[in-house]
């Protein structure tokens with residue numbers, strides 16, 4: 001199969017001769033006409049969405065709006081029904097393996113093996129992503145998330161919050177450029193929340209991008225550059241965070257989410 005021409009997510013050289021043409025911004029995510037149904041029931045209906053590199057996007061919406069479905073498609077864990085998905089300029093139809101190397105996913109499910117120890121899990125994922133000096137990097141990240149003393153314990157012996165911390169270490173192991181976070185603010189204690197905040201600050205300081213879901217409107221405002229609301233599987237609202245007050249967001253949310 002011939003490799004298709006990449007979408008506009010690819011970095012375009014600046015062509016001064018064609019300066020009146022639209023300049024293409026490098027995109028971490030570029031979705032076009034994305035649709036997804038489960039057993040004929042439409043869950044995502046014609047989603048168009050872009051996330052420029054280095055930016056943070058908060059995805060809001062009521063229970064069942066389609067947020068997790070969208071994240072799973074972006075992470076390459078579920079297939080789009082139709083439409084196109086480009087991650088870092090890579091086409092999900094043809095370059096899924098490369099896309100997975102770009103993404104760190106923290107979800108409700110930890111994607112860890114219960115019967116393996118904390119360290120064994122990280123070494124396994126490190127091998128999968130061909131991470132250099134995996135053991136050193138794994139131990140460094142376990143220390144970062146406060147789990148280095150539990151490195152030889154099996155996942156099934158850990159509390160939910162501890163598992164979540166290991167899931168963060170797993171998601172960051174291969175230094176992904178794009179973080180996809182499904183309700184990252186649930187299940188963590190006060191220290192855990194501060195840790196997540198610090199990890200996200202470090203990620204964005206390195207130029208990384210992120211898309212996260214939350215039901216907490218204040219968290220959406222404080223963590224994002226742009227806010228998108230999904231309802232009935234459609235993007236019904238989007239706005240730059242900097243020019244949005246909490247009151248305005250609450251009002252818009254109530255208007256578009258029923």
Ligand SMILES: Nc1ncnc2c1ncn2[C@@H]1O[C@H](COP(=O)(O)OP(=O)(O)OP(=O)(O)O)[C@@H](O)[C@H]1O
Pocket residue numbers: 038039043061062063064065066067068069070
């Ligand atoms: N594997 C599946 N099979 C069938 N239907 C599914 C499946 N996964 C999700 N759905 C349906 O798709 C719709 C969207 O679900 P999704 O989990 O994406 O919503 P969400 O916005 O993440 O909700 P929440 O805020 O509750 O996490 C729901 O109606 C759900 O029942």
